Amino acid sequence: MAFILAQVPVSLQAQSSQPPAQAPVPDAPAPQAPAPMSDVKSQITPGLGSQETEANPAPSPATSSTSDPDNAPPQATRPTQPPADDVQKTPPIIPPTNTGPEAITTIIRSYTNAVEVPVTVKDSKGHLVPGLTYRDFRIFENNQPQRIQVFSVDPYPLSVAFVIDQSLTEDTMAKVNDSLGSIQGALTPYDEVALFSYNGPSPKELTGFTGAQSKRLEAVLALNKATGREELVPVTGGALAGCSITANGSCVDPNLQVGHSAGGMEMNPVKEIHALNDAILRAATELSTRPSGHRRIIYVVSDGKEYGSKATTKEVIKYLQTNKIEVYATLVGDSARWGEGYVSRFHIPFQMNDNVLPRYTQATGGSLDAEKGVNGIEKSYQHIAEEARTQYTIVYYSHEPFIDNKYRAIDVRVDRPSKEIEVTAKPGYYPSAQDVR
Structure with missing residues (x-):
């Protein structure tokens, strides 16, 4: 014990004589390799969720750092990935029986322009030619042949807008008034009719669309008979x-x-006003809202004179061609006379148009009758209604862009000698969003 006490002061004296040693600077922490994925206890497999079980619980961060502070994982959560040898254990979604791919997939549709062309075929005597098939027809659009997709000979219900010229002379107006009762006899209960008239700058709607055999139409026809105008020479x-x-x-x-x-x-002298263009446009506006399964017809009873309309003939024709509306007409008065009716089709500069109805019928695929007597006007109603109902219907898909606002010419040909038949169809159309299918 004495030896120990004697040695202690000596060692302390030896240390005090030497300079104190400087404490070493600690090195930066060495980078730690991440723990292998096999050591991760909390695995997530697609379709099965977390694989944690009570037998292999995931160690808490506190426990890991206490037991092994050098290999402790960082506190930030790392994205986990399934092992490379993982195999899908859950089946994919199987749609029910008789369920198409529309229920679970997205379909990209390519829209096309379906063009409907009513065609009337007559022989050399003006009679309708029945019994033709799609093999007898050839149709061209912008001089390119088209494939006929739909061909039908079934009659269509008619949506007819009657336009009555009440600016006729007194004698001609009286004949028209006597013939109005025959309008219903030319139509069927499946058809619908609206009435329009004009005698001045503004056309009038006498009644909206109603059943062709309804009492309402009969009453409106009886109550709206005009006297016409006096034919005086100023x-x-x-x-x-x-x-x-x-x-x-x-x-x-x-x-x-x-x-x-x-x-x-x-x-x-007082100028005459014959707003025929405005009257046809007013009827076409209402007619364009009718169902697409109906044949859209404008039937005009007039002498064809045009003066004082706000709309031009060209603008109205474009609207008709865009909305698939056909114009039929019965010429009365001076325009129905032989020779004079033909001359009245030519426009004299700075004068009113004596007859513009041929332009409407030719541009829309309709027809024109010229009648002077009451009996002829009544037969004209029946003839035109029969012609509009018994047309051949051709539908094809245009090769042009479905909407480009450009006029497209149509040419319909029938495999028959041209001297024996007459083919009537619209010469062209403007595409519309209504035709997209």
Whole structure:
């Protein structure tokens, strides 16, 4: 014990004589390799969820750091991946029986433009030609042959917009009034009719679409018979003028002067207004809302004169061709006379159009009858209704873009000599979103 006590002061004295040693600088922590995936206890397999069990619980971070602080995993959660040898253990979704792929997949549809072309075929005597098949027809669009997808000879129900010209002369208007009762006899209970009239700058809708055999249509036809206009020749000068005796350019008797005032003897005749374009456009606007399964028809009873409309003939024809509307007409009055009716189709500059109905019928695939008597007008109703109902219907898918707002020419041919038959169809159309299928 004494030896130990003697040695202690010596060692302390030896240490005090040497300079104190500097403490070593600790090195940076060495990078730790991540734990292998096989050591991860909490596996997640697609379709099965977490694989943790009570037999192999995942160690808590606190326990891991206490037992092995050097290999402790970081606190941030690492994304886990299934092992490479993992095999799918759950089956895929199997749709029910008789269920197509639409229920579980996305289908990309390619839309096409379905063009419907009603065709009328007549022989050299004007009679309808029945019994033709799709093999007898060839159809072209913009000079390219088209494949006929649908061919039908079934009659279609008609949606008819009657447009009655009430600006006719008194004698012609009386004949039209007597023939109006035959309109219902030319139609079936499956058809529907709307009535329009015009006698001035604004056309009128007499009734909306109603059943062709309804009592309402019969009553409206009976209550809206017009008297027509007087056919007078305006006299602007001479012995029959309003002021035939003048002195120094003024009427001797001011009471004879137009306007009952002294002044010049010039008289301006009242201009006639025949808003046929506006009347057809008004009917076409209502007709464009009818079901696509109906044949859309505008039937005009008029002398064909046009003057004073806001819409031009070209604009109205484009609207008709876009909405698949056909125009049929019965010419009455001066335009129905032989020779004069043909000459009236030509427009004289700075004058009213004497007859624009041929342009409408040719551009839409309709037809035109010229009748003067009551009996002829009544037969015209029946003839045109029969023609519109018994047309051949051809449907093809256009090769052009389904909507481009460009006019497309159509040419329908029948495998028969041209001298024996006459083919009537619309010469073209404008594409519409209604035709997309």
